[in-house]
Amino acid sequence: MTTRAHSNDDSMANTSSSAPATDSAARPLPILVVDDDDLFLKYCSQLLDEEAFAIDIAEDGLKALAKVQQNDYEVILLDVSMPHMDGITCLKQLREGGCNAVVIIVTGGGDVPTAVEAMKLGAADYIEKPFSPGGLLARIDEALTKRRQAQEADTSGLSREPVVAYIQQHAIQVNSRRDVADAMGLSLDQVSARIQVSTGQSFRQLLHTCRLxxxxxxxxxxxxxxxxxxxxxxxATVQHFSRVFSNIAGVSPRKYRQQSRLGNAPAVV
Incomplete structure (x- = not known):
């Protein structure tokens, strides 16, 4: 594996953010950065602290697939737009080939549909260019945490997707995507994308489901x-509650209560 040293180029951002903890203090976390932009590769090599990461690079999807055949990576930072093989195609082939690395998709600003597609294919998260040093490190840390949580037995009844779990736990207090985004340090688009990938619902649909x-x-x-x-x-009002309940359950709340006492209430959520 090729480990890239930090550059002293003053044009690159400098960071004092602490990197995510590795499984072993003696073993740097292996990460593959895939992008056709030399400046971006240099930026990431400088950004990812060598005390926590063993950094390897690939300039396109084909080279990334070859690297994965030779090395085991914990994290793959994968750009969407590249020559020879784009990030989505590369991600599909990585998963088909049995690669279980945490994949974080890198997109241009506002390319949420592509990010959602990637997450449906198994990407853990996405991040938009340009991003801050702390933003990338936080994204990697969160993705690794999500994987650890997914590997543990889930006895809480909560979703393994943190955004969905937060709404499940705070459905009464939460009123908007902004409430969730501010609480979790995410953008509005990221909140929507994670809900869509995890549940197939919109924010409002999920909120109503949890409340019901x-x-x-x-x-x-x-x-x-x-x-x-x-x-x-x-x-906010009983009228709104009754309308939402009837739309989802097919009966009014009063009728549902009557039917539940007779043992023939419809299955709702």
Whole structure:
């Protein structure tokens, strides 16, 4: 594996951010950076601290596939737009070939559809150029954390996608994508992309699903007034609650409660 030394080029950004912890203090984290831009490769080589990373580079997707055949990488930073083989095609072949490295897609600004496609193919996350040193290190750290969590037994009932899990836990308090983005240090597009990839839903659909789960429990197990249930599950008015509930369940909250007592309530969420 080729380990790249840092450049002293003053035009490159300097960072004092601490890099993600490795599994072993004696073994640098192997990372492959794939991009056809020499300046970007130089920037990443300077950015990723050699005490935490063993950095290898490839100038296009074909060369990346060859590198993966020869070396084991924990992380692959993969650009979308490259000659010979683009990042999406490379990602498909990596997964088909059994590569289990954490892949973070690098896109141009605003290319969310491509990022969503990549995440559906198994990319852990995406980051838009230009990015800050701390932003990249945080993205790598979060992606590795997500993989560790996914490898553990999930007994909490929460999603393994942190954005979805956050909404599940805070559905009553959360009212907008901005609330989630600010709490998790993400952009609005990243919030939407992660929800879409993990659940196939929009933010609003997921929020309503989470709120209705709580509402259904209250309808089935308490005598609480429906207007009170609406307010306690995050809906501003009972009318809005009833409309959302009816659209998803096919019956009104009152009718659902009646049917649940007879043992024939419809399956909702």
């Amino acid at each position: 789960k709580t509402a259904i429990q209250l309808l089935e197990t308490t005598e609480m007034d429906i207007a009170r249930i609406a307010l306690d599950t995050g809906f």
